[in-house]
Amino acid sequence: MATVKKQAIKMLTLGIESSCDDTAAAVLQDDCRLLSSVLTSQDSIHTRFGGVVPELASRNHLESIVPVVNEALARAEVNLKDIDLLAVTQGPGLIGSLLVGFSYAKALSYVSKIPCVGVDHMAxxxxxxxxxxxxxxxxxxxxxxxxxxxxIYRADSYTSFTLLGRTRDDAAGEAFDKVAKLLGFPYPGGPIISREAQSGTPDAIKFPRSWLEKDSLDFSFSGLKTAVLNHCNNEGQKKNPLQIADICASFQEAVVDILVEKTMLAATQQNIHTVVLGGGVSSNPRLRRHMEKRCQDEGNRLYVPRPAYCTDNGAMIAIAGVHQHRQNSHFSYDSDVYCRSLLA
Incomplete structure (x- = not known):
């Protein structure tokens, strides 16, 4: 009698992300094949306020979470009963926003009996x-x-990360948005500065670089933001028109210089020759080009995900959740969200 070849069992993970102002969900097969990824942006809601309003963000998550998850399942052509694992962002982020996704995932897990893992957004x-x-x-x-x-992290495995350096004040993306607001651009302003910088001269204005202590891998961008403000005020007092493109290009160059130099220093200190970029600002073309050149010059290899995977998304939560689950990660229905990353 002919034997029937048993098909390999495929694990389906539903990833849910609601840490800030985007509601996202994705279905991942095993740890490699993305079946769907759905995201709803709240930019149109927060633009008129010049930044994210936490209460409005959490309210919008409440309206979006069910439709987004259902759409992710539909695009993947699966039902909830086909899902083997739920992975949801537990922190860091805005508490109100996190609570929506995390509470929804916990309730879904409890009712459907599907295992669930809480994922650190940084992972x-x-x-x-x-x-x-x-x-x-x-x-x-x-x-x-x-x-x-x-x-800056050292990653030794899918679940082992060591924090090497962090910002002491404004994050890079936050600095981009604040400078954009200063220049009169709408929120989110980071992509607008990047576009304006393309027609500017990167060394037109000598904005400062904060290197902090010798060999420090920490960041500080508040002084740079203040330098841009002072430059604009000085030009205004002189009745000089602002050279917006040059300001954007010079500001962006200062941020990129700091990010690249600190990353290269970390690679040297750790004697590691592989560099990975992540997060929304890693979509910045200038940062990608500059990092690629420095990696080539120093014999390092650079890996950068496509822009859709750089910004907040459910797929990254799903893949982190898969590997966390494989390590027999403990999950309790009494667990809660957190505002600061635990990867310290």
């Missing part, structure tokens, strides 16, 4: 590069830059 960004076909090997240095963080 998701660090591992987002593994959603691409070209994957790095461990260990590697990860620079994670967004509106909420600017941090």
């Amino acid at each position: 998701g960004h660090i591992l987002s590069v593994f959603l691409e076909e070209d994957k790095p090997e461990f260990p590697f240095i990860a620079l994670i830059v967004s509106g909420g963080t600017s941090s």
Whole structure:
């Protein structure tokens, strides 16, 4: 009698992300094949306020979470009963926003009996590069830059991360948005500064770089933001028109210089020759080009996920959750969200 070849069991993970102002969900098969990824942005809501309003963000998550999850399941052509694991962002982020996604996932897990894991948002960004076909090997240095963080990690495995440096004040993305607001651009202003900078001269204005103590891997961007403000005020007092493109290009160059130099220093200190970028700011073309050149010059290899995987998304939470689950991560229905990353 002919034998029937048993098909390999495939694990389906539903990832849910609601740490700030985007509601996202994704379905991942095993740890490599993305079946769907859905996201709703709240930019149109927060633009008129010049930044994210936490209460409005959490209210919008309440309206969006069920439709977004249902759409992710529909696009993946699966039902909830097909899902083997729930992975949800537990922190860091805005508490009100986190509570929506985390409470929803816990309730879904309790009712459907599907295992659930709470994922650190930073772990998701660090591992987002593994959603691409070209994957790095461990260990590697990860620079994670967004509106909420600017941090450097050493990644030794899918679940082992060491924090090497972090921002002491404004994150890089936050500095971009604040300077954009200063120049009269709407929120979110980071992408607008990047576009304006393309027609400007990067060394037109000598904005300062804060290197902090010798060999420090920490960041500080508040002084740079103040330098831009002072430049604009000085030009206004002189009745000189602001050279917006040059300001954007010079400001962006200062941020990129600091991010690249600190990352290269971390790679040298740790004797690691693989570098990974993650977080929304890693979509910045200038940062990517400058980091690529420095890595080539120093014999390092750079891995950067596509822009859709750099910004907050459910897929990165799903892949981090898969590997956390494989390590027999403990989950309790009594657990709560947290505002600061536990990867310290």
